[in-house]
Amino acid sequence: MKCCQNFWSVILAVLVLASCRKLPEKKDYLSKNANFDKKDVYEPFMGRTALEQTNFNADGSSYPMIFTVENMRRKKDGAAAPELSEKIKVQQWIRDYDGYEKTLEEIEKKRIWSEKNFFEIRSGSGDFIFWNASSDKIRTYPDSGYVFDIKIVNKGNERVIKDFWLRPLKEVPYEPYEYNMYTRERKQETRQTPDGKSYRVPYTIHPGVIQNMYYTKDSLFTDTLVSVYIQKTGIKGHSLTFKFVDQHFNPIDPAKFGQTKWDELVHGFDRQQTTTGVTYQVAYPIPLTSLNTKYAANGKARVSFGYSRKGFGGGRVDANFGLDFAIYEPGDWTIMFFFRRDPLFEND
Known part of the structure; x- marks a missing residue:
């Protein structure tokens, strides 16, 4: 009987010791094939997040x-x-x-x-x-x-x-950009004379869309007939101004673009409109984030200007043009649309 008691005492002692001994901690698994979809080179632009x-x-x-x-x-x-x-x-x-x-x-x-x-x-x-x-x-x-x-x-x-x-790239203050992102040399573009001859000139930005805009009764605007200039005019402010000029660089009254939704054009405030331009107080960069809003899509601000006129035969012609853009540096900026032919606003 005593022998049995000693046997069970030994078993109990072994179990107690085993319960007190910590088992080795199991390591997490880290696959040797875990990896990134690595690019050949990462080239972020300076001056933006x-x-x-x-x-x-x-x-x-x-x-x-x-x-x-x-x-x-x-x-x-x-x-x-x-x-x-x-x-x-x-x-x-x-x-x-x-x-x-x-x-x-x-x-x-x-x-x-x-x-x-x-x-x-x-x-x-x-x-x-x-x-x-x-x-x-x-x-x-x-x-x-x-x-x-x-x-x-x-x-x-x-x-x-x-x-x-x-390999970071130098700042690009705005987009679209007239210069090569790497060399910073001015791009070139092809234009045509009225009689159809081609010639090369320094590249300028053009609207992304032009619809039903005429410069004579039967002559429609093409993209190369409208150039866009994005210019920084001050470093201390936070404004954005839109201007429009004709083929002689005379101001076009923004009121002529009567179908433009000026209060929804950009996410700006305190709109000031004169006969020579429309100015907003804005926060930079534009757009502020990559979020799609009524002011921006796919990482670019989106503006559209429009007007309506009576066309041949009395039909209504709705004309518009627009631009997708971004501005990364704070300050006072102007976006000017230069029409190489005078737009036709009058009714036919």
Whole structure:
């Protein structure tokens, strides 16, 4: 009997010891095939904030994962690149912009100034963020730029993916742009004389759409007959002005474009209209975000100007033209439409 008691005492002691001993912690799985849909080269524009979705493929790896940028260096010689880690002041949204804000103050209350690195990676998703930095210190094309690695860590496992290439481009203050994004040389375009002969000239921006606009009773406007000039006229303000001029550069009264929805043209305020232009107070950049609103689509602001006249036979002719654009630098800006033929506003 005593022998049996000793036996069960030993068994109980073994069970107690086993219960107190911690089992080895199971490591998360991190696939050796987990990777990014890596581009040959990342070329963000300086002077604007951009999100680059990297389309990370976890290949069944365990979440959560943390992504960090490692070993940032200059591509040309492998030297350290401390400029990529320097803090810059940027505007950051703290509340969602929706396009229904009624004042500039309402917009500005939704964003704050904060300090960021020019280049960051979202720790949970691996997406890249390029903040609105100046090219004063960051190396830009034609410099070869930078190379960096990305470290992926989950519970107990880690992996480093090497040699991402970052080659920033200098600021482009607005779009569309008359210059080559890389060389900054003026583009060229082909135009035709009235008798059909072609000739080459420096490129200018043209409206994206022109419908039912005539310059004589039977002559329609084509895109090359309207040029658009986007110009910064001041650095301290926050205004946007639209102007229209005829073939002799005389002002066209905006009131002639009577079907234009001026109060819904841009997300601007305190509209001032004269016989020479229409001015709004606006927040920059334009558009403020990539969100589609009644003022913007696909990352560009969208404006449309229209008027109506009586055509041949008494039929109504609705004419319009428009432009998709973006402006990235704050200040006072003017967008001027130059008509190389005088538009026909009068009835036939």
